[in-house]
Amino acid sequence: MAETELALLLARMQFAFTVSFHFIFPSFTIGLASYLAVLEGLWLKTGNDVYLRLFKYWLKIFSLVFGMGVVSGIVMSYQFGTNWAIFSDRAGPIIGPLMAYEVLTAFFLEAGFLGVMMFGMDKVGKKLHFTATVMVAIGTAISAFWILSVNSWMQTPTGFTTNEVGQYVVDGGWWDVVFNPSFPYRLVHTVIAAYLTTALVVGGVGAWHLLKGRDLPGVKKMFSMAMWMAAIVAPIQIFAGDMHGLNTLEHQPMKIAAMEGHFESYERAAPLILFGIPDSEEEEVHYQVAIPGLGSLILRHDIDAGLDGLDTVAREDRPPVGIVFWSFRIMVGLGFLMAGLGLLSLLARWRGKLYDWRWLHRFALAMSPAGFVAVIAGWITTEVGRQPWVVYGHMRTSEAVSAIDAPAVGTSLLAFVVIYFAVFGAGTLYILKLMSKPPAHSDSELGDMPVRAAGITPAAGLELEDGNPSPDQEEGAT
Template sequence: MADGETALLLARIQFAFTVSFHFIFPAFSIGLASYLAVLEGLWLKTRDDTYLRLFKYWIKIFAVAFAMGVVSGIVMSYQFGTNWSVFSDRAGPIIGPLMAYEVLTAFFLEAGFLGVMLFGMDKVGKKLHFFATLMVAAGTAASAFWILSVNSWMQTPTGHEVNEVGQYVLAGSWLDVIFNPSFPYRLVHTVIAAYLTTALVVGAVGAWHLLKGHDRPGVKRMFSMAMWMMAIVAPIQILAGDQHGLNTLEHQPMKVAAMEGHFESFESHAPLILFGIPDSEEETVHYKVQIPDLGSLILRHDVNLGLEGLDTVAREDRPPVGIVFWAFRIMVGLGFLMAGLGLLGLFMRWRGKFYSSRLLHRFALLMGPAGFVAVIAGWVVTEVGRQPWVIYNVMRTEDAVSAIGVPGVTGSLIAFVIVYFSVFSVGTWYILKLMSHPPSAGDVEPQGPIRSAGITPAAIEEKAWERGEDE
């Protein structure tokens, strides 16, 4: 492998490594910010202090996750200048304004109200604090909107033209750029994935404490809310994923061909390959297990319609099939397991064993990290499936890289690996430590006669818990 090809590979590995670390934190904080808004809203509506305890419990975890997301995201912007300067120069007139919009909307909302949300509950009015929480949740959603618009434009570029110096510039309306063909599907699919990721974490924490015998009202409430989320939203995500897949088939058929392992085209009755070992050299899938006709039925909704295979493009224009093939199956498999967890929760509610079923609690605990794995697998499908293009059918990845040497990119990659694993391991450890303690009534400050009498909510709840009382 030539030095240029090695430097390109290392630059791609470096960006993949840093963005993978970064992606898991926004996927969690987007959902957790909305969850905090729901908890505070329910507390204001019902005056049930259980919701307030959960709010104060999860806001500490949100603060740490949010901080790690911001830190890990800053690094990626530098790589656009160091490793991908050609891409930055040519695509900057389109990418730059969209990233600026993200700062002007999402970042300002988050930065403006985050301090009030984290530290202002006892310093501002309840309604104002709730408004701050809503604005932080809106800010995280707005951030996802703009970032996904940028990424979607790279997947399905529209609304641009090439100027006299080879840059991609606006041609017409910004709405054509922002609302490119894949953006609505990608936005819905990704935001729902963030909500499911958060629900799985909340459910796993609740399950952990239930397995430990900490069946306090706060623990039971968080577990119940998470399982309702899984039961309702996981099936919606499957439907959203189906629509996203149909859109991808229309605009990026080779990505779908790699996802399905279809090296050859089918005029009709395309099978669905469940498992196998893709071999790009021999252009086949070894040991494949497949279901006849199901590929056409799922992707074209008609068994008599065919599918394009990888044989319709030159080898140099094909994505790496093995990576895309297996990442897609990991994502889909975990999606169905999430739906299964939701159904099991509903079944145990019906049986009256929701809070006593160790099978349900162990399943929920095991599925705790599944959301993170699924979003990373989905990102791999999206980005690796786009190769060899950095801007689909417009700019190749090999043409976007800076004139960098192997020693430079190797050194920075090693530094990133060491620093990221050191810093984020500590952050993750601290989050897990916070999660290891159940929500406490001591998080809610006593007021008035209760405070003067020395009777605390923590003591009241502790006595109720010891007597076996619950919600």
């Protein structure tokens, strides 16, 4: 491998590693910020202290995840200048303002209200504190808006022209740049994924404590809310993913061909390849398990429709099929498992066994990291499927890299791996330690003692301090 090719590969690996690590945290905080706003709103509306205790419980976790997300994202900005200077120079007139808008709107909004949200509950009025929580939640959504607008423009670039020095500049207004063809679909799909990620984590934590016999009102409440979210939102996500796929087929057909493993074009009735081993050299999928015609039915909504394959473009214009093929299947498979978890929770709820079916709790616990895996798999599908382009159809990735030395990039990549796993690994372990303790049952913390070990029977644990049954008791009575 030539020196320049090795340097390009290492630069891509470095950015892929740092952005994947970073993406884990916003995919949690976007949903968790909204969950905190819902919890505080329900507390203000009902006066039920269970919601307040859950708010305080998840606020600690949110603050840590938010901090790690900010820190892990800083280094990516520097990589635009060090490793991708040519891309920054040519695409800067478009990418720069969009990222600046993210800082001026979302980041300043979050920074302005985060302190009030974290430390101001006893210092400001309830309504003002709730306003701060809502503003933080809105800020995370606005941040997703601008970042996904940038990414979507790189996927489906519109509204620009090239000036005399080869830079991409706005042509006719920012509307076409921001609201490019894939942006609405990518925004909806990603934000829903963040909500599902949060729901699965919350549900997994609730399931963990239920399995430990900690039948506390807060534990049951968060598990119930998480299962409602999974049951309602997972099917919506499957529909949103289908719409996103149809949009991708229109604007990036070779990405779809790689996802489906279609090396050859089909004049009619393209199959849906469920599994197999893609071979780019021989241009076929070995040992494939396929359903005839289903690919056309899903992608064209017509079982007899034809589909273009990778054979319609030169080999150098094709994305790496194996990576895209499998990352897409991991994402879709996990999506259907999420929907299955939601449906099972509805059955358990209908049977009055939501807090009693231990196999459901084990399933929810096993699915708790599934959201993170799915969003990373989806990101890999999106970004690797765009190759060999960094700005689709206009600038190749090989044209965007700086004049860098492979040993320097390799050394910094190794340093990132060591430091990231050390620092963020320690942070993650501390978050898991916080999650291992149940939310407070009353103003005096129970700590990490199981309910029965604390001298409280499961039935008594369902009562509030005034001795009246909690809403959880009425909801989950069997």
